[in-house]
Amino acid sequence: MLSAHNIVAGYVDEIDILQKVSVDVEQNKITSIIGPNGSGKSTLMRVICGFLTPKSGQVLWDGTDLTGRPSHGMAELGICYLPQERTVFAHLTVEQNLRLGAWTFRREKARIGAELQRVYELFPLMRERRKSKAGDLSGGMQKILEIARGMMIKPQILICDEPTVGLAPIIAKEVYDTIERLKLDGLTILLVDQNVREAIRVGDFVYVLEVGQNKISGTKAEFETNLHDMIKDWLQI
Numbered sequence: 142m143l144s145a146h147n148i149v150a151g152y153v154d155e156i157d158i159l160q161k162v163s164v165d166v167e168q169n170k171i172t173s174i175i176g177p178n179g180s181g182k183s184t185l186m187r188v189i190c191g192f193l194t195p196k197s198g199q200v201l202w203d204g205t206d207l208t209g210r211p212s213h214g215m216a217e218l219g220i221c222y223l224p225q226e227r228t229v230f231a232h233l234t235v236e237q238n239l240r241l242g243a244w245t246f247r248r249e250k251a252r253i254g255a256e257l258q259r260v261y262e263l264f265p266l267m268r269e270r271r272k273s274k275a276g277d278l279s280g281g282m283q284k285i286l287e288i289a290r291g292m293m294i295k296p297q298i299l300i301c302d303e304p305t306v307g308l309a310p311i312i313a314k315e316v317y318d319t320i321e322r323l324k325l326d327g328l329t330i331l332l333v334d335q336n337v338r339e340a341i342r343v344g345d346f347v348y349v350l351e352v353g354q355n356k357i358s359g360t361k362a363e364f365e366t367n368l369h370d371m372i373k374d375w376l377q378i
Contacts, residue, residue: 142168142329143189143298148198150188157196158184160353164331166298171320171330173344175337180350182333183225186302189331190215190222203297216245219297225306229283229290231276235267238275238286242293256293263326264289264319281312285319298329305336317343341365 143166151158159181166172174182187193189200191212200207202218215222230238239260243253261268267289270278275286284304291299301320305313313336321343324330334340341347341364349356 142166142203143331144199144201145185145189146199146201148185148188148195148200150184150193150195150198152184152193158353159188159195161198162350162353162355164348164355166329166331167346168329169324169327170345171324171332171343173332173334173340173347174350175334175340175347176350176356178335179352181353182350183302184353185350186222186300186331186333190220190300216294216296219294220300221291221294221296221298222300223287223291223302223304225303227283227287229275229278229286231274233275234272235275235278235286236271239267239271239290239293242290245294253293256295259295260289260292263292263323279312280308281315284308284316288316288319288323292323296328298331299323300331300333302333303335304332305334305339313339 146163147161148159148163149157149161162181162185164172164174164185174185176182184193188195191207191210194209198208202220230241239257240253243256246252264285266282267286275283278286288299304320305316308316317339320330320332332340332344341361344361346358346360347364348358
């Protein structure tokens with residue numbers, strides 16, 4: 142469904158953050174990408190989502206070449222990207238934040254109403270808190286609001302860049318539970334995370350990046366069976 146092949150990319154001419162990195166994302170699955178700080182995970186997401194043009198390599202979406210296509214056109218293709226940074230508008234209500242997710246079809250009132258009701262069915266807590274200021278929500282609920290807002294475009298794929306960074310474990314669990322539930326509803330998910338255990342637990346297929354290169358990859362079962370040895374080798378303990 143989504144493929145990135147032999148991606149070479151960086152922010153200055155002399156330094157390549159990514160060195161021929163390749164990943165394949167299967168439909169209706171969760172694909173997890175893990176790796177230490179500086180391994181190139183977020184850079185790869187920026188390439189895939191059009192924020193950074195690679196020096197070489199190719200990004201394919203359902204057979205269409207997206208390489209170098211600008212980021213503002215991704216939503217219309219059914220691609221939803223959730224960056225690591227908090228993106229809720231704190232002084233707006235929950236519902237106002239959700240309506241901003243319909244920006245690409247902002248003049249279609251009937252469609253906005255229908256999508257809003259669909260999202261409320263997916264996220265009942267958002268309906269309950271629809272008149273609350275987004276800034277009054279907990280950190281975990283703000284992240285779930287971001288996910289819910291992304292669902293307004295009815296995406297085919299959700300790309301999450303470290304969605305639980307800075308959250309307490311019990312709050313992060315709510316976010317992971319939401320991601321798993323969306324997969325069960327048929328959504329394809331690409332998850333970038335530093336929480337190795339949770340990324341493997343929820344993922345169907347896992348890639349490890351190290352210093353801008355593919356290190357190892359495999360199914361969830363393979364990683365769960367050999368997790369201890371893989372992490373020792375990864376960290377070179």
